[in-house]
Amino acid sequence: METRDGVWLMPCALFLILSFVSQPSMAADSISVNETISGDKTIVSSGEVFRLGFFRPGKATSSKHYIGIWYNKVSDQTVVWVANRDAPISDPSASALKFSNGNLVLLNESRIPVWSTNISSTPLGSLRATIQDDGNFVLKNGPNSSKPLWQSFDFPTDTWLPGSKLGRNDTTKQTQSLTAWKNPEDPGSGLFSLELDPNGTSAYFIMWNRTRQYWSSGPWVDNMFSLVPEMRLNYLYNFSFVTANNESYFTYSMYNASVISRFVMDVSGQAKQFTWLESSKQWNLFWGQPRQQCEVYALCGAFGSCTENSSPICSCVTGFEPKSSLEWDLKEYSGGCRRKTKLACENPVPSGGADRFLLEPYMKLPDPSQSMAVANDRDCESLCLRNCSCIAYSYKDRRCEIWSGDLLDMRKQSPSDPGTRSLYLRLAASEFSSRKRNTGMIIGIVVGSAAVLATVLAVLFLLLRRRRIVGKGKTVEGSLVAFEYRDLQNATKNFSHKLGGGGFGSVFKGSLADSTIVAVKKLESVSQGEKQFRTEVSTIGTIQHVNLIRLRGFCSEGSKKLLVYDYMPNGSLDAHLFHDKVLDWKTRYQIAVGTARGLAYLHEKCRECIVHCDIKPENILLDAQFCPKVADFGLAKLFGREFSRVLTTMRGTRGYLAPEWISGVAITAKADVFSYGMMLFEFVSGRRNSEQSEDGTIKFFPSLVANTMSEEGDIRSLLDSKLQGNADVEELKKLCNVACWCIQDEEVQRPSMSNIVQILEGVLEVNKPPMPRSLLAFNDSHEHLVFFTESSSSSSSNQNSKTSSTTSSSQAKSSTSTTSSSNAA
Structure with a gap:
C-alpha cells in the first residue's frame, strides 16, 4: 500500500471488488448448467414477483427443508409450489439444486437425489431453468427455445395460479390436479385433492384419498360451472374451460394484473380462492367450497366426530x-382416534366382563358395512355382540345396520337435522366401570352441594314468581314466553296504539308490567293448529342474530294468535325513505349491509333454510342506533296455504315479488x-320504484338504473335529491350493480345473500350486470311488469283482483288495478 499525506491508498482493483461486494445485489432469475442453489441462495423472477429457494414451513424450529x-x-x-414435498432434506447448506445428466436434480445432504425433473437427456451446455413472473418454473434448452422441456405448471402441488391449467391430456396421459398439504407445517401430499372428472365430463371433483368424491362443480355450461353460480358475480377473474387437441382443462386469468390471487386445495379439505389485501397485510377469502367444514369427507379420521x-x-x-x-x-385430524381400552373379545385372557354398547345420540352416520332385517333392537345388539369385528350398530324400523373396521365421516347433529340417528358404540366393560366411578364422584359432589343448591332454587323460585307477576307468561323454551291473551290485552291498553298493519296482521305498541x-x-287467519303453531314459533324464537328482530314470546288461545317482539324506537325503514325523515348515505349503506347479513343468516346459517317471502322496507325495523332488524321472518310457514292470499292482498305501488311467484315454480x-x-x-332513489307522472306515463326506477349502468351514464343522477349529492360514488355504484344482479329474471343468475354481504363489505368484486329481459320489455312496451301482484279489494272472498302479467314484449298484455299510495306492513 502507498500513502499520500497520511492517507492510505487502496489498489484500484481491490477497491472495485469491495465496492461491488458491499452493494446489495439482485438475485438472478435463473440457473444454468454450472450453477447450483444451496443454503440461503435464491433466484427471483425478473419482475420480483416470485422467489425460489429452500424454505422451512410453519415454525422456524422445523428441521425439514x-x-x-x-x-x-x-x-x-x-x-405456491414445492418440489420435494414428500422428501424433505435436513441441511440446505449441504444439499443442492443443480443440473445432472440433462435434468434439474435436488441432492440431499448425503448427495442422494430426492427429486428430479425426469426428462429425456439434453445437451448440458444449453439448459437453463428460470422462475417467471407468473410463478412458473421453466426448464428450456437455450434462451431462444419457445417450448419448455419441463415446467412446474404441469406439476402443481396445492396451489393453482392464474395462467396455469387443471385438467388432462388424453394423448400424453398427463393430468394436473391439486393435492392439499398434510398440515400447515408439512407440505407432504395430504388426503384431499381437486381434479377433473376421470370419467370424461367437464366437472371437477374434490376427493378424499382419491377414492371418495364429496363435492362437485357440476359440468361447464354457459361459461360457468353449473353448481358454482358465483362465477357470474365477479370482474376479477376471466375463466375459461378449453377442450382441444385431445386436451381438456380449466384455466383463469386476472382482469387486473396488479391483483395477487391464488386458488388452493386447503388442508381443511376445502377448495379456496384468496386475494391479497396489502392494506391489512393478509389473505382474504374470496370463495370456498364446500361451505360447511363438516361436509368434508372423513375430516376427523377414524372414530373422530365433526x-x-x-x-x-x-x-x-x-x-x-x-x-x-x-x-x-x-x-391435522386425518390420523383419527384409537381405543383407550381393548375389547374383551380381542384379549386372550379377557377381564372385566363382556363388551357393552354406549349410546351416541344425534349422529350423521357413515355408510354401514352390513344391513339386515331383525325383529327388534335386542336382536340387533346380539348380532353385533357375537361378531368381534362388529364395532357399532344402529337400529331403526326393524333394520339392523352394523359397522366393521374404522368409523369414518361421523358428524354431531341436532335432533331436528335430517338423517340424524343414534349409534351404539362397542366399548370394553372397564370403560363403563370408570364411568360408574365418575358417577359416584359426581353424586358426592352433588350431595355436598345440596345446601347451596337449595338456596339457589329458592332464589330462582322467587325470581320466577316475580316474572310471572311481571310478564304474566310462562317460559316454554329458552327465553321465549307464552303469554295469556288478557295480559297482552292489558299491556297494549286493549290494542289501542296501532303501529302498523299488513297482510300478516296488525302491530300494536305495548308495555309489560316491568315497563318493558x-x-x-x-x-x-293462521291456518295451523295449536301444536304446530307452538312448534313453528319455538323454532323462530331460537333464531338469534343482531340483524333479526327478537321474538320475546307468543300467545295461542284458540283462534287468537299473537307474537311479542322487541320494540324498535325508530320504526320501519319506509318511514325514513319515503317521508319527511332523511337518512344520510352512510346510514342507508349500513342498513343495506345489515339487512343482507340478516337474510344470509336465515338462508344459510339456520338448521333449515328460512325464506322470508316478504322483504320490503316496511319489514325492516330500526333500533335506536338505526341498526336494521329484519321482521316477520318465518311467518310464511305459519300461514300455510293462506300465504298466497297474504301476497295477493298486499297493496302498493311497484312491489317486491319475484317473477316465480306468478309463474308457479x-x-x-x-x-x-x-x-x-x-x-x-329505493335506498338509492329515496322513493318508490314506480311512479305515475302527470301525463299518465309510468316511471320505473329500476329500468332507469339499468340503462344508466349499461350506458355508463352519470350515476349521481340516480341519487335521492334529498341527499344533495352527498354519497360515496363507489358505494353508490356497488349498490346499483348489486340491485341489478338481484332482479335477474333467472334465479340462478342472482347472487346468494352471503355473496351480497361480501360484495357490500368489499370482500368480493362484482362485474357489470346484464339488462334483465323484463326491463327490456318495459322499455319496449311501457307496460306493467311481473314484479308485483295487487288487488283492488280484500274485503270479499269474491274480490275482482287483477294481476300484472307482462314479462316480455311478446306476451299478452293485461291491465292492472289501481294502486294505493303506500304499501301495507
Missing part, C-alpha cells in the same frame, strides 16, 4: 383418544334476493 416457490412481495410467506362451529371442530367419540396429539394440535316496551302482532331463497334488490333501488 424444501425447495419451493413463494411470493416475493407478500409479507406473509406463502408457498361438530360444525365448534372449537376444535373434531373430537374423538367416547372411549377413544387422538392417535397423535401433536397432529391434532396442528389441526314491546310490539305485539295480532296474526290473522318452486320458491327458493332467490325470491328474497329479488325482493332485496328491488328494495336497494
Whole structure:
C-alpha cells in the first residue's frame, strides 16, 4: 500500500471488488448448467414477483427443508409450489439444486437425489431453468427455445395460479390436479385433492384419498360451472374451460394484473380462492367450497366426530383418544382416534366382563358395512355382540345396520337435522366401570352441594314468581314466553296504539308490567293448529342474530294468535325513505349491509333454510342506533296455504315479488334476493320504484338504473335529491350493480345473500350486470311488469283482483288495478 499525506491508498482493483461486494445485489432469475442453489441462495423472477429457494414451513424450529416457490412481495410467506414435498432434506447448506445428466436434480445432504425433473437427456451446455413472473418454473434448452422441456405448471402441488391449467391430456396421459398439504407445517401430499372428472365430463371433483368424491362443480355450461353460480358475480377473474387437441382443462386469468390471487386445495379439505389485501397485510377469502367444514369427507379420521362451529371442530367419540396429539394440535385430524381400552373379545385372557354398547345420540352416520332385517333392537345388539369385528350398530324400523373396521365421516347433529340417528358404540366393560366411578364422584359432589343448591332454587323460585307477576307468561323454551291473551290485552291498553298493519296482521305498541316496551302482532287467519303453531314459533324464537328482530314470546288461545317482539324506537325503514325523515348515505349503506347479513343468516346459517317471502322496507325495523332488524321472518310457514292470499292482498305501488311467484315454480331463497334488490333501488332513489307522472306515463326506477349502468351514464343522477349529492360514488355504484344482479329474471343468475354481504363489505368484486329481459320489455312496451301482484279489494272472498302479467314484449298484455299510495306492513 502507498500513502499520500497520511492517507492510505487502496489498489484500484481491490477497491472495485469491495465496492461491488458491499452493494446489495439482485438475485438472478435463473440457473444454468454450472450453477447450483444451496443454503440461503435464491433466484427471483425478473419482475420480483416470485422467489425460489429452500424454505422451512410453519415454525422456524422445523428441521425439514424444501425447495419451493413463494411470493416475493407478500409479507406473509406463502408457498405456491414445492418440489420435494414428500422428501424433505435436513441441511440446505449441504444439499443442492443443480443440473445432472440433462435434468434439474435436488441432492440431499448425503448427495442422494430426492427429486428430479425426469426428462429425456439434453445437451448440458444449453439448459437453463428460470422462475417467471407468473410463478412458473421453466426448464428450456437455450434462451431462444419457445417450448419448455419441463415446467412446474404441469406439476402443481396445492396451489393453482392464474395462467396455469387443471385438467388432462388424453394423448400424453398427463393430468394436473391439486393435492392439499398434510398440515400447515408439512407440505407432504395430504388426503384431499381437486381434479377433473376421470370419467370424461367437464366437472371437477374434490376427493378424499382419491377414492371418495364429496363435492362437485357440476359440468361447464354457459361459461360457468353449473353448481358454482358465483362465477357470474365477479370482474376479477376471466375463466375459461378449453377442450382441444385431445386436451381438456380449466384455466383463469386476472382482469387486473396488479391483483395477487391464488386458488388452493386447503388442508381443511376445502377448495379456496384468496386475494391479497396489502392494506391489512393478509389473505382474504374470496370463495370456498364446500361451505360447511363438516361436509368434508372423513375430516376427523377414524372414530373422530365433526361438530360444525365448534372449537376444535373434531373430537374423538367416547372411549377413544387422538392417535397423535401433536397432529391434532396442528389441526391435522386425518390420523383419527384409537381405543383407550381393548375389547374383551380381542384379549386372550379377557377381564372385566363382556363388551357393552354406549349410546351416541344425534349422529350423521357413515355408510354401514352390513344391513339386515331383525325383529327388534335386542336382536340387533346380539348380532353385533357375537361378531368381534362388529364395532357399532344402529337400529331403526326393524333394520339392523352394523359397522366393521374404522368409523369414518361421523358428524354431531341436532335432533331436528335430517338423517340424524343414534349409534351404539362397542366399548370394553372397564370403560363403563370408570364411568360408574365418575358417577359416584359426581353424586358426592352433588350431595355436598345440596345446601347451596337449595338456596339457589329458592332464589330462582322467587325470581320466577316475580316474572310471572311481571310478564304474566310462562317460559316454554329458552327465553321465549307464552303469554295469556288478557295480559297482552292489558299491556297494549286493549290494542289501542296501532303501529302498523299488513297482510300478516296488525302491530300494536305495548308495555309489560316491568315497563318493558314491546310490539305485539295480532296474526290473522293462521291456518295451523295449536301444536304446530307452538312448534313453528319455538323454532323462530331460537333464531338469534343482531340483524333479526327478537321474538320475546307468543300467545295461542284458540283462534287468537299473537307474537311479542322487541320494540324498535325508530320504526320501519319506509318511514325514513319515503317521508319527511332523511337518512344520510352512510346510514342507508349500513342498513343495506345489515339487512343482507340478516337474510344470509336465515338462508344459510339456520338448521333449515328460512325464506322470508316478504322483504320490503316496511319489514325492516330500526333500533335506536338505526341498526336494521329484519321482521316477520318465518311467518310464511305459519300461514300455510293462506300465504298466497297474504301476497295477493298486499297493496302498493311497484312491489317486491319475484317473477316465480306468478309463474308457479318452486320458491327458493332467490325470491328474497329479488325482493332485496328491488328494495336497494329505493335506498338509492329515496322513493318508490314506480311512479305515475302527470301525463299518465309510468316511471320505473329500476329500468332507469339499468340503462344508466349499461350506458355508463352519470350515476349521481340516480341519487335521492334529498341527499344533495352527498354519497360515496363507489358505494353508490356497488349498490346499483348489486340491485341489478338481484332482479335477474333467472334465479340462478342472482347472487346468494352471503355473496351480497361480501360484495357490500368489499370482500368480493362484482362485474357489470346484464339488462334483465323484463326491463327490456318495459322499455319496449311501457307496460306493467311481473314484479308485483295487487288487488283492488280484500274485503270479499269474491274480490275482482287483477294481476300484472307482462314479462316480455311478446306476451299478452293485461291491465292492472289501481294502486294505493303506500304499501301495507
